[in-house]
Amino acid sequence: MKRRDTGGSALNRARKLGFSFDGRALTGIEGDTLASSLLANGARLVGRSFKYHRPRGVMTAGSEEPNAMVEVLRDGSFHPNIRATMQELHQGLEARAQNCWPSVRRDVMAVNDLLSPFLGAGFYYKTFMWPRTFWEGLYEPLIRRAAGLGRLPQSHQDAPHEKAFAFCDLLVIGSGPAGLMAALAAARAGADVILAEEDRQMGGRLLCDAGQIDGMPGGTWAAGVLAELTDLPNVRLMPRTSVFGAYDGGVYGVMERVGLHMAAPGRTPRECYWRITAKRAILATGALERPIAHPDNDRPGVMMLGAVASYWHRFAVDPGRVVVFGNNDHALATAKALAADGMDIRAYIDPREIAADAPFKTYQGEVIGTRGRHGLHSVTLRHQGRETRLEADTLALSGGWNPSLHLACHMNGRPVWDAGIAAFVPRPDMVPGMAVVGAAAGQFSTHAALMTGAQAARAALADLGRSAPDTPLPQVEDAPYALTPLWQVQAKGRAWLDFANDVTTKDVAQAAREGFASVEHMKRYTTQGMAPDQGKSSNMGALAVLADATGGTIAGTGTTTFRPPFVPVSIAALGAGGYGASFAPQRFTTSHAQTRRMGAPMIEAGLWYRPSYFPQATDRDWRCACNRETLYVRHAVGVCDVSTLGKIDVQGPDAARFLDFVYTNTMSSLKPGRVRYGLMLREDGHVMDDGTCARLADQHFLITTTTAAAGEVMRHLDFVQQAYCADWAFRLISVTEAWAQFAIAGPLADALLGHLLGDVPDLPFLGCTPVTLGGVEGRLFRISFSGERGYELAVPARYGADLFRQLVALAEGLGGGAYGMEALNVLRIEKGFVTHAEIDGRVTAFDLGLQGMVSAKKDCIGKAASQRPGLTGAARLQLVGLRPVDRQSEITAGAHLYPCDKPAKATYGQGHVTSVSYSPTLQSWLGLALVENGRARHGETLRLDDGLRGLRTDVEICNPVFLDPDGGRMRD
């Protein structure tokens, strides 16, 4: 193989590009793919096969390539499994062969090929079973090392990728004659058209076909159409773009290669993942040529005839001495055209009878073998009962064409068998809104492609209510396509079907013998079609061989399922925009900046960030800070941003009635200016969330939710309103982000408020009132999550940052300060207040000892289901407090509890610890736990066992309210 001196429509011969393959410095030309430049450099051997490590070379010129998979250096590391046929050459490109050691020429694992009699289909299901322990230790590591293809670097992928959305009237997939004609007709009618083409250049087969359109070369006609489309504002041309999946509602998954062909893409995204929503789509993806299974058909130098033509026309690759093995008129015509163009075609072999008017020797016969260790040297054919050997550099195969109908089948549609072309073709409407045209629909002539493209465009325009100007069809050949199917050559030796996965005709026959005769069983047993090319070139042949082995027909044997993606797509691109820091939205409170300035480590709370604690220089560790902050609240005053709690504003004449319905307890009896703790159940009777409900005015309530459940509660309330209370007069809206809210807690809370407000309103416990701070309207609630006298002060969010600074300064002036989540947790555990550590979705009001909050007088969401027998009673795990018998003995959340005289076995389990903290106030470890029949067992001692952390200690069950059980400190 070498480069021709002239030609090569894809090439810009003025620019040479240096690149390397396996460390060998080579030169290519701008416009080359890696595959074309390797071929032009005579590098036929580019890889090794999956199982037998047979030498492999380039077979195709497109994304269907089964063999030429290499590793390419990008962004500092080698990326595995890059199709050399799809990688455009750029200056400095470094590529290397994969799945071989020490080199692609001398690959140690090639020994597998000698063992192939024992490595047939499914051999591994029958052995490697003894001794049992050898599987993970020996057999599996060996198999894993031998298997696989390229190497995935373990460093982070951090090159930029993009995600984008587009909408159009018509998405045309493929830019061959059918696609171009469809796009042109629709574009001229003014429709919004997107034309997507996998290749760098648009034009499809017109780029390498010798035929004429309207008296000019096909490429020239295509260029004219493209020039017109480029100028139209309603058309978006997307080269280097693979439509990889058809999804519901006219949504298509699309991958655009943006920077992969650049030597130094910098911040240019490597790929852009598009979601395109199209009212109509036209599939014009052409057809894929299929090989013929003859012995040793897998050597480097054996290529598809269409690929040989493509490399010749577009990349000026001279394939040397060529033997063509075909079974169809198109193959013969192509061979003649190539010969006329100067290709050295030595012979054309066809099992059919062929007219001897060719400029090369023709044989009615079959190829029965090839030779050449690392690349083809000769071809052996059987002709009139004799064997003949022909020297050749390239064997070009053409077993006919398979319509590239994958996308049309992505919605479970099954194609139908067309005996005329011996291929499956799509049925109408397999994907709603999609028409299939041209070769993808089994219409192989250029005339048929143009005609079906134009027709489909007209139909789509009619569907969209647009009139279509008459776009005349160009004059073009309408050559018939006749073939006689030839799936396998009956001869001695192994004939490959799936080149990438090393599946031969013998494997398929063996699978059938072993009972794996359904196509899905055969596929799974032999791995046929499961390689990176997903059987694009081989499934059809395998199906035919299977039908032959089982005595069935191809149509009756059926196909395997076509599933997305059409071509493999990079995970980085599919995840673009939504990983790392962008994986979930980040929500920040108004005090965030100040909190960070104060050095607080932030932790996630739902989507929010909250301070863990506020360190001081004197703190030995976080626990010191936590103890200090806890004691601020117990002895002076602490300040904490509680804005992350969900806040929902409920207003209207029926607001109270609604709240009675969604809370277990009664809110309609709440007086304006008062607050009540409330419990919400899911409709299945379990606790959904808890919070406070403030009646700001007669018809105006403000309820709070926990931070984590805010979204769920809002969705739930919207549902209850819209499903069950649609005619009640009230409205609700989330105001979480409208208000900044701060807890001010501790015996000096009033003193702090006095400094801030001048005059502290005389609020009873669970009272609320509007307040004015420096002209800003705020709200003051006397509520407490710490058990101390305390308030929550809310101001419009834009004043939050200022207020937080003032509050912290005032608290510090009173011997207190800000406190974080750690202290907040200690404070609430000391008081036995629950969070979602306890409300874990499995607990009921009964379990929490809050059954009294479920009003007997009214219905509410969840009430009916909460009365199921399994949701109450002694067998339930109930909320209790725990103290270690040795007060200084640490206890852990997640530990389980057992009777002291029993082992830590599941059958003896009594419950588990949900939350723990060290209480600086009570100088003891404290825990909350869910214990079987726990409320009746206060005073009992259990064994706490945390086998994971090697902790075992005795604990006493007690009232979960450790501090101030009668609540005097917060109430009085």
Place this chain on the structure above:
Amino acid sequence: MRFNALSVLRQGLAGNTGWRPHWRKPDPKPEYEMLIIGGGGHGLATAYYLAKNHGLTNIAVLEKGYLGGGSIGRNTTIVRANYFLPGNSEFYSHSLKLWEGLEADLNYNVMHSQRGLINIFHSDGQRDAAARRGNAMLAQGDDAILLGREEVREILPYLDYDQARFPIYGGLYHKRGGTARHDAVAWGYARGADQRGVDLIENCEVTGISVDAGRVTGVTTTRGQIKARKVGIVTAGRTSQVAAMAGLRLPIESHILQAFVTEGLKPCLDHVVTFGMGHFYISQSDKGGLVFGGDLDFYASYAARGNLPGVEQVMEAGMTLMPMIGRAKMLRSWGGIMDMTPDGSPIIDRTPIDGLYLDAGWCYGGFKAVPASGWCMAHLMATDQPHPVARRFRLDRFATGDLLDEEGTGSQHNLH
């Protein structure tokens, strides 16, 4: 024919022409003692254990397509025993023990690989939940190790430890967790059941269940009437339709779960790893593909295919946990039909119709359950008593409130 290295050698030398079908292709008889509707993993395992444990061989498995074509043939192959609720814990523990002897039992290499499973957690609260789970596993006699961040880093150096959104706090390591070759499990059970005399009947769709005076008498199929005294419904995602033939309305909603595989890669991921902040789990198959998945698509469906939002969420989660996979390419995606229950746990129970049994509701955790599910369903059908490790998988537990809600998400089918 027994499978072993010698038989592979012998057959290899003889051109692999002497292998016989792994199971027969019998025509259905007019009557059997018992019928299993559904030739997936659970149905085949049920038939196998009915024959092996209970000596019952006058049994047929009726499969509408090809054996092993449902969820057993399209899952992410994870095998684990890391449940924490009594009722689930002992069941999956039993299942894992059966897995550990499965190859020897079936004489079929299902490639059960105990490569270890690590659940990553990302907060103190998640650590507590992991500890609760791990301690429950230990109490059940299974294995669990709580790893700190640095210990996770030693084992899984490729995770993103600098990821700012949900930092890695540690992991729960279940060393006996791992994977298996899913198809082989179906084929192994099929071959084992067939060898013991069970008829496996493919391309035989059940179109009706005959009930007389509250008692099942047989089924109507596309291959004729078949009588039987006992019938087991083991039809996963299609359970609602099959049960409806007997007039039953079940606590099941069918959902799509998508899964994904990359092109083959040399060994780069030696464990099963899951992400705690987004539903994502991944392992590498012996062939080299990364096999991974995430949450349901979240809407009821029988289409066995999903949509792009589900795809994106999985890719985003995967990239967040282990950005190295960005260089790999998704080769194939598929969707399965999941029989979701309102508490996320399965049902192995009698039904209100005498002689009609139900093994269903595996949500998307059915693969690892296959051995124990078959074991317990066989026990139930043979003895009419629930097996002790499956006694809480009752059909009436939703009515009574004796729920098994590992996720704590309540009676919404798609949230488990």
Place this chain on the structure above:
Amino acid sequence: MRLPCPCCGWRDLREFTYKGAADMLHRPALDDASGWDDHLHNRTNPAGETRDLWYHDPCGTWVCVTRDTVSHAVISGATLGEAR
């Protein structure tokens, strides 16, 4: 997949949160234990046309969608008021 929001028109699936079958729109009487069991747990689970409930998160509208669980065809969307 795209779904029709009565407020916003056809929107992408990713904007919606699914709840379950539209049977849930009718709450049984408080003391109807078997009615509640059926309401909360049992589903017709049809393979074909179904009505189910979706929340359009951006606008807060619950939508009762009529669609096909086999073909994924989406037929129509209605507010819960209309659906009841």
